[in-house]
Amino acid sequence: MASERGVIARHAGTVLVGQLAVMAFGVTDTIVAGRYAEDALAALSVGSAIFISVFVSLMGVMQALLPVWAELHGGGRTGEVGHSVRQSMYLCGAAIALGMAVLLFPAPLLRWTEVPAGMRGAVESYLRVLAFALAPALLFRVFSTLNQSLGKPQLVTWLQLGSLGVKLPLSIWFTFGGAGLPAMGLAGCAWATLVVNYTMLAAAIWLLRSDAFYRGYRFWQRIEAPDWAQLRQFARLGLPAGLSVLVEVTSFTLMALFIARLGTAAAAAHQIASNLTAVAYMVPLSLAIATSARVSYWLGAGDEAQARRACRKGFELTIALALLFAGAMALLRGQLAGIYSTNPAVVALGATLLLATAAYHFADALQTLCVFVLRCYRVTVLPLILYCTLLWGVGLGGSYLLAYRGVGPWPAMESPLAFWLMSALALAITAALFMALLTYTLRRRR
DSSP, rough: OHHHHHHHHHHHHHHHHHHHHHHHHHHHHHHHHHHHHHHHHHHHHHHHHHHHHHHHHHHHHHHHHHHHHHHHHHHHHHHHHHHHHHHHHHHHHHHHHHHHHHHOOOOHHHHTOOOOHHHHHHHHHHHHHHHHHHHHHHHHHHHHHHHHTTOOOOOHHHHHHHHHHHHHHHHHHHHHHHHTTOOOOHHHHHHHHHHHHHHHHHHHHHHHOGGGGGGGGGGOOOSSSHHHHHHHHHHHHHHHHHHHHHHHHHHHHHHHHHHHGGGGHHHHHHHHHHHHHHHHHHHHHHHHHHHOOOOOOOHHTTTTHHHHHHHHHHHHHHHHHHHHHHHHHHHHHHHHHHHOOOOHHHHHHHHHHHHHHHHHHHHHHHHHHHHHHHHHHOHHHHHHHHHHHIIIIIIIIIIHHHTTBBBTTBBBSSSTTTHHHHHHHHHHHHHHHHHHHHHHHHHHTT
């Protein structure tokens, strides 16, 4: 139905604008660090890889609650939403504690991945600040997921857009110094993120307490004792989802740690490719969020046929836009790489990597939509097994072999291109298997 496509497109578009504003945080830090010093850009590549691995994995746990709240909304069970959201605070608190422990003590991971010793100090300083930015970031993600599940992502998007206006000048000021403030280098980007995250959380709390839209959900009541039945439901969705995201993200971000030993030019070029790929990923992610919200809404309303229609329309939009963005990355690779660096070697290598990232993006878009919709039908464990086997085994393991030891008749490439080629292959296989699993799941429910 055209109307269902329109609802998904509008929801996804609103989410996308907000997600791009948040992704602009990373783009801003990449450009600011690159202009400050090439060493800072290389350290950012490693530091952001670790932070993203931690944050996005834990964010995946909270994002996985979207089907729960969307089904309650679709079923007209408004009074149960507030209780469910309060219960999610127990899960969020555990996630914050775990994430801060990893970010405050990254030294074992840096040694295991053989990050050069000269880079470790800057990376550790960067992560220490971001450890304290994690709590507001995850709490704001709960607010964001709630709004997405209720089909009202607009307030979140406005907050994210407003935060970009704060983040950009703060990153420049804290990094380069001025007006009596000493230059902080790469750590300045992290301090800017911390300030912005707490500002966004404060605005979200104010909206929850004052906006008329939220009053019927009765969020502001004394938090109940743990509801173990509810928490088990959260765990069945959130833990496999969070682990799946961990596998997916670490297969992506651990590339930066393994590539770091190839030198600062390789690490900087990889940062360009990974940053652009992450920005492009916001499009299928937004479509997946919007599609899963509609599928869960109709499942909660008891309309299986409409849920399948929403799924189909989401796929049509995702495929069309994935082809558009993959083509743009391939055709404009030289110009895009030139935005990030003035070093000819970094730009040339970055442009080469963008050819591989085009294929990576298309496969990534398809598998992302599949896994979000599968969660609506409570299919979470098999995707996790497939992620572990393909993304870690074929993608990351195969990449390491191709880069440093050689695979069969192919000698060691000693280039970040090896990581992007093997990761694209792993994602393509993953997408094909997920599409088959989703097709089987839908047919079984007829």
